[in-house]
Amino acid sequence: RPRTVLVDDEEGGVLFLSSPPSSSGFGHSSLERQRQRLPVYKYRTAILYLVENHATTIIVGETGSGKTTQIPQYLKEAGWAEGGRVIACTQPRRLAVQSVASRVAEEMGVKLGEEVGYTIRFEDQTKPNVTKIKFLTDGVLLREMMDDPLLIKYSVIMVDEAHERSLSTDMLLGLLKKVQRRRPQLRIIISSATIDAKSMSTFFHIRRRNIGQAAEDPTPSELPAILSVEGKGYNVEIHYVEEPVSDYLQAAVNTVLSIHDKEPPGDILVFLTGQDDINAAVQLLTEDAQNNGLLVLPLFSGLSRADQDLIFSPTPKGKRKVVISTNIAETSLTLEGIVYVVDSGFSKQRFYNPIPDIENLVVAPISKASARQRAGRAGRVQPGKCFRLYTEEYFVKEMPAEGIPEMQRSSLVSCVIQGNKGESGGLNDLRRNQNTQNELKLKALGIDNILGFDWLASPSPEAMIRALEVLYSLGILDEDAKLTSPTGFQVAEIPLDPMISKMILSADTYGCSEDIITIAAVLSVQSIWISVRGAQKEFDEVKLRFAAAEGDHVTYLNVYKGFIHSGKSSQWCYKNYINYHAMKKVIDIREQLSRLLRRLGIVLKSCERDTQVLRKAIIAGFFAHACCLEEFSPNGMYKTIKSSQEVYIHPSSVLFRVNPKWVVYHSLVSTDKHYMRNVIAIDPSWLIEAAPHFYQVRKPNPAPY
Numbered sequence: 001r002p003r004t005v006l007v008d009d010e011e012g013g014v015l016f017l018s019s020p021p022s023s024s025g026f027g028h029s030s031l032e033r034q035r036q037r038l039p040v041y042k043y044r045t046a047i048l049y050l051v052e053n054h055a056t057t058i059i060v061g062e063t064g065s066g067k068t069t070q071i072p073q074y075l076k077e078a079g080w081a082e083g084g085r086v087i088a089c090t091q092p093r094r095l096a097v098q099s100v101a102s103r104v105a106e107e108m109g110v111k112l113g114e115e116v117g118y119t120i121r122f123e124d125q126t127k128p129n130v131t132k133i134k135f136l137t138d139g140v141l142l143r144e145m146m147d148d149p150l151l152i153k154y155s156v157i158m159v160d161e162a163h164e165r166s167l168s169t170d171m172l173l174g175l176l177k178k179v180q181r182r183r184p185q186l187r188i189i190i191s192s193a194t195i196d197a198k199s200m201s202t203f204f205h206i207r208r209r210n211i212g213q214a215a216e217d218p219t220p221s222e223l224p225a226i227l228s229v230e231g232k233g234y235n236v237e238i239h240y241v242e243e244p245v246s247d248y249l250q251a252a253v254n255t256v257l258s259i260h261d262k263e264p265p266g267d268i269l270v271f272l273t274g275q276d277d278i279n280a281a282v283q284l285l286t287e288d289a290q291n292n293g294l295l296v297l298p299l300f301s302g303l304s305r306a307d308q309d310l311i312f313s314p315t316p317k318g319k320r321k322v323v324i325s326t327n328i329a330e331t332s333l334t335l336e337g338i339v340y341v342v343d344s345g346f347s348k349q350r351f352y353n354p355i356p357d358i359e360n361l362v363v364a365p366i367s368k369a370s371a372r373q374r375a376g377r378a379g380r381v382q383p384g385k386c387f388r389l390y391t392e393e394y395f396v397k398e399m400p401a402e403g404i405p406e407m408q409r410s411s412l413v414s415c416v417i418q419g420n421k422g423e424s425g426g427l428n429d430l431r432r433n434q435n436t437q438n439e440l441k442l443k444a445l446g447i448d449n450i451l452g453f454d455w456l457a458s459p460s461p462e463a464m465i466r467a468l469e470v471l472y473s474l475g476i477l478d479e480d481a482k483l484t485s486p487t488g489f490q491v492a493e494i495p496l497d498p499m500i501s502k503m504i505l506s507a508d509t510y511g512c513s514e515d516i517i518t519i520a521a522v523l524s525v526q527s528i529w530i531s532v533r534g535a536q537k538e539f540d541e542v543k544l545r546f547a548a549a550e551g552d553h554v555t556y557l558n559v560y561k562g563f564i565h566s567g568k569s570s571q572w573c574y575k576n577y578i579n580y581h582a583m584k585k586v587i588d589i590r591e592q593l594s595r596l597l598r599r600l601g602i603v604l605k606s607c608e609r610d611t612q613v614l615r616k617a618i619i620a621g622f623f624a625h626a627c628c629l630e631e632f633s634p635n636g637m638y639k640t641i642k643s644s645q646e647v648y649i650h651p652s653s654v655l656f657r658v659n660p661k662w663v664v665y666h667s668l669v670s671t672d673k674h675y676m677r678n679v680i681a682i683d684p685s686w687l688i689e690a691a692p693h694f695y696q697v698r699k700p701n702p703a704p705y
């Protein structure tokens with residue numbers, strides 16, 4: 001009997017497709033048998049048929065059904081990578097890019113970086129003319145569009161995890177729609193775990209203009225096809241707490257211990273929010289005396305390769321694996337063997353308010369859609385259980401049905417937190433201005449009317465205007481909001497947010513590029529310090545050895561010098577509470593930045609000990625983040641100059657309790673208050689020098705300085 005595959009092509013058409021292809025083409029190794037057992041395998045013919053005949057194919061399928069790892073391989077097997085063409089598959093998260101790429105290389109029996117490769121920012125594991133399947137973050141693909149706006153080298157672009165609605169994904173979809181009008185042969189696959197397929201489909205229903213189309217191939221249908229892959233998830237029993245919990249971290253730890261105590265074998269997956277609470281939970285569980293038999297592993301982006309491998313390796317006999325994760329394990333990565341899920345009900349999310357101009361990465365409640373995804377992780381291999389650390393009443397009555405697309409809750413400028421949503425939890429300072437960077441990308445692509453751009457979900461005009469204002473003050477856009485100046489083009493060339501890029505370019509003028517790229521590299525890793533719970537005092541003392549009166553940025557230079565001086569020793573790092581892996585990454589990023597500057601024709605130069613020019617270069621990029629200490633504030637309250645927002649110096653800063661009158665910060669984190677991270681003391685006159693437009697002297701009100 002032929003299998004029925006429901007294909008909704010918006011005209012109610014249903015296609016009947018015959019049985020899956022025989023497996024004769026495949027060998028019989030265990031990996032291949034595993035491949036054939038995945039739910040998506042039954043749809044192989046259907047998928048290939050739809051991609052062949054439709055410009056856009058939307059594939060919805062449960063997490064773990066094989067979308068990410070299998071579809072690119074099917075496409076390659078069907079010839080989509082012949083003639084030097086490349087199949088691309090994007091992911092919102094870097095860790096997912098690396099992980100799926102290495103899995104696919106393994107399944108294909110090839111070396112990673114050759115036929116199957118990946119690209120994330122600062123790391124390119126592909127080979128020109130060799131790589132056929134390329135995994136990359138959606139941010140990297142956006143950047144590639146600057147050099148190759150029509151993405152000529154790709155035959156198919158699979159935009160994966162579209163339900164996440166990350167900023168870059170949304171932007172990419174908007175741009176791909178434009179590319180498709182110009183290049184009808186390009187195939188797009190939008191895939192996700194849950195998706196509003198209809199609205200995506202409407203968005204992608206392109207009406208092509210009749211431009212000279214290549215005649216070799218028949219043009220695919222303009223109507224997007226929708227295919228839904230049935231998963232084979234097992235039943236998951238949901239348990240709620242009776243009373244709301246006050247401390248979800250402790251509650252999660254207790255729940256894990258009680259599962260371990262009472263429930264039959266099976267691994268546990270715990271959803272917390274970020275690196276800090278994950279590390280704390282790992283520590284509590286590892287310290288606990290009852291933990292015999294528990295193998296506790298953290299999972300967040302920025303994890304080392306070896307730690308990533310541990311997550312995927314089979315649980316040793318007699319042990320129970322406990323993976324404590326950010327929402328990266330919600331849909332991006334599938335872990336085998338999970339039978340129990342503990343759901344805190346929270347994740348880190350970006351929120352932006354354009355009026356005080358504050359963007360935060362905050363721990364916020366998840367949506368019902370996320371909660372269901374999380375629960376589903378327990379039913380992959382057998383019936384499972386999900387323990388929700390919130391009440392049933394809360395779930396039913398209060399939890400929002402869907403999340404809000406990131407586009408509508410992000411700043412377009414001076415976003416304040418290390419946050420690429422793609423890495424909620426493990427976040428990266430440099431990407432906090434992602435949106436401004438994205439906007440620049442649009443500019444660099446020659447898309448000038450940003451306000452009128454066709455988005456899946458429009459950002460607020462206030463956020464747009466705010467972004468344009470800062471970009472203008474940075475000298476990146478001109479009065480007509482056009483990218484015209486040489487600085488503008490250079491900034492667009494550097495794969496960092498515009499404020500950092502501007503800081504680097506200004507360092508050339510101030511003669512301190514050598515030092516500034518070190519600072520930029522340190523700011524682009526999460527943290528170079530290792531914070532040890534309970535050892536705060538020793539840690540603070542050690543930190544004093546490096547502390548500079550000017551602030552954190554100069555302190556980082558001291559750490560870097562010490563590290564180089566030690567011969568890049570891991571022992572030295574250990575003694576000084578410094579994260580060795582982070583420092584190695586700093587060296588690597590710094591090297592790449594110096595190559596980039598050489599390409600831009602900038603000669604590296606050190607200012608030696610002149611921290612004044614160094615700080616001026618920092619201000620050239622970060623003037624919008626200037627704050628002044630409130631005169632009679634007993635608790636070190638600052639106000640931002642531009643919007644009078646209350647902010648405080650973060651306890652991790654070397655300027656904590658020092659409280660210089662004028663400071664510029666790198667990013668804000670918000671918990672109970674808004675805290676400035678990475679702070680430097682400045683002279684206010686430098687601000688006007690750096691950004692006369694931004695700090696115009698307002699008339700009836702006296703100038704703030």
Ligand code: ADP
Pocket residue numbers: 038061062063064065066067068069070099100102103312331332333334335336
């Ligand atoms: P989907 O994209 O539909 O969520 P994937 O293609 O990511 O599904 O996963 C398909 C299967 O491949 C899953 O069973 C998963 O466990 C397995 N898999 C994916 N990545 C890895 C990996 N790095 N190591 C081991 N198994 C993996």
Ligand code: MG
Pocket residue numbers: 064067068069160331332
């Ligand atoms: Mg996937």
